[in-house]
Amino acid sequence: MAPGSRTPSSKPSASGSTLVAPTDALDANGTVPTVLDPHVLNAVTVQAATEDTYAKRIYASWPQFGKPAVDAAISSYFRTQISTFTANLPKPGGKSAPEPELNLDWHVVAAAPDMVSIVADEYAFSGGSGTSTWHSFWLDPTTDQLFSTGALANPDATNTALAAAAKARAAKVSGLNLGQVGSDPLGAAPMVAFSPAGELIVGYDECQIAACYEGRVTLTVDKATTDSLLTDVGRRAQAATMHPMGGTPSASSKPSAPQTPSSPSSPSTSPTKPTPPPGGKVDCHKLKCVAITFDDGPGPYTMSLLNTLKAKQTKATFFMLGQQVSLYPKVAASVAAGGHEIGVHTWDHRSLSTLSVPKIDQELNSTKQIIAKETGRTPTLLRPPYGAMNGTVKVEAKKADLAIILWNVDTLDWKTRSTPKTVTAALKDSRRGSIILLHDIHKTSVAAVGSIIDGLRAKGYTLVTVSQMIPNAKPGVKYFSGPTK
Ligand code: NI
DSSP states (O other): OOTTOOOSOOSOOGGGGGOOOOOOTTOOBSOOOOOBOGGGSSSOEEEEEEEEOSSOEEEEEEEEOSOHHHHHHHHHHHHHHHHHHHHTOOOOOOTTSOOOEEEEEEEEEEEETTEEEEEEEEEEESSSSOEEEEEEEEEETTTTEEEOGGGTBOHHHHHHHHHHHHHHHTTTSTTOOGGGGOSOHHHHOSEEEEOTTOOEEEEEOTTTSSOGGGOSEEEEEOHHHHHHHBOHHHHHHHHHHHSOTTSOGGGGOOTTSOSOTTOTTOTTSOOOOOOOOSSOOOOTTTSOEEEEEEESOOOTTHHHHHHHHHHTTOOOEEEEOHHHHHHOHHHHHHHHHTTOEEEEOOSSOOOGGGSOHHHHHHHHHHHHHHHHHHHSOOOOEEOOGGGOOOHHHHHHHHHTTOEEEOOSEEOOHHHHOOHHHHHHHHHHHOOTTOEEEEETTOHHHHHHHHHHHHHHHHTTOEEEOHHHHSTTOOTTOEESOSOOO
């Protein structure tokens, strides 16, 4: 889906050490690896697959390294998870049935030029309770090689050490029994990683080795024992964790620490005043205004989109994912520098209507923070993923000073992946005051933008940002359009 594209920049910025990821991806009962700022990785193209219908809410993104074997293995894993989820969906049920959701993303936990580890993190909800699933990848991007967990450490010695670690924690973890995963607990572990101190961390999903209510459980092998059981590959993996590119892992703060969920009104967000994007005042009661909006970025095609917008002298609005901003901080800064408006699309594209209040606050405030940090502007707009919202989401959006901006022209660009169809949909359905939904993570959508702008102008529309069209948007209030007359 993203052949040949590359990230514009990968050097950790000086401020890159203060990643504010809200993720609970690696939360577990036990020690967890430290999540690194993803832009330490060079030349990573992130693929994103999204689907958004009443029947399924799917968001998936995964990294690609420009190496055929490694890329195929990673893509295959993620695509299999998507198709398994889709195949097992319950038939659309009654009105009160909550929407199924699949959220698949990834985190970097080790980064050396010749040794990288990512942990895929999946949340799947299809009725009943949701399930979370990890999957570790260890790879050498220079040789296009993927390593099994058995290649990192001597399996027999590691399994003996894991049995001892489990025994030591038995009193603290209900129902802990490594035997539940068979005779090779190392091989059965979905996550194998290291702590910044070099201890081996072996992680299990819910219900795998302990009572389900314990959640995910990790076992830690002390440094001396770890050193005794690592292979050469394992030692490289350990070193890539203890001394990653772009700084020590502890330098990336505590990404799994919640963003002060106890003070949801977000005084923690940068004190910068919300600044309206440049572009000046436009009276959309006099002019026929339309706002073009882009969700899910920034991504590999966003710079090209900025060139088109510049050439057409058009300002647009970008609803960004915090996770993508952390991966493409310079692109986010370029969007702001180009005079475009930036709003919040949550950190990792979770459906907000199913989250607890502290998690909603984390999603909103962490994304506000990273956008403010990387662009110098504090966002005032929220677009909830899938448009999913309820009264709680409104209340929390209000506390976070975010107006809720939906849309009334859905180009379905994510679905058709067709430039002509995207152009046609945008032009056919636009009216005065329309907010048009597009996604800048798809090449086909970005390619459609020039023709969309030309077509709208030919019909007499003035293209504006959302805040130009709705200058007094109120926090916590939802808007589907600007002035329609
Ligand atoms: Ni989205």
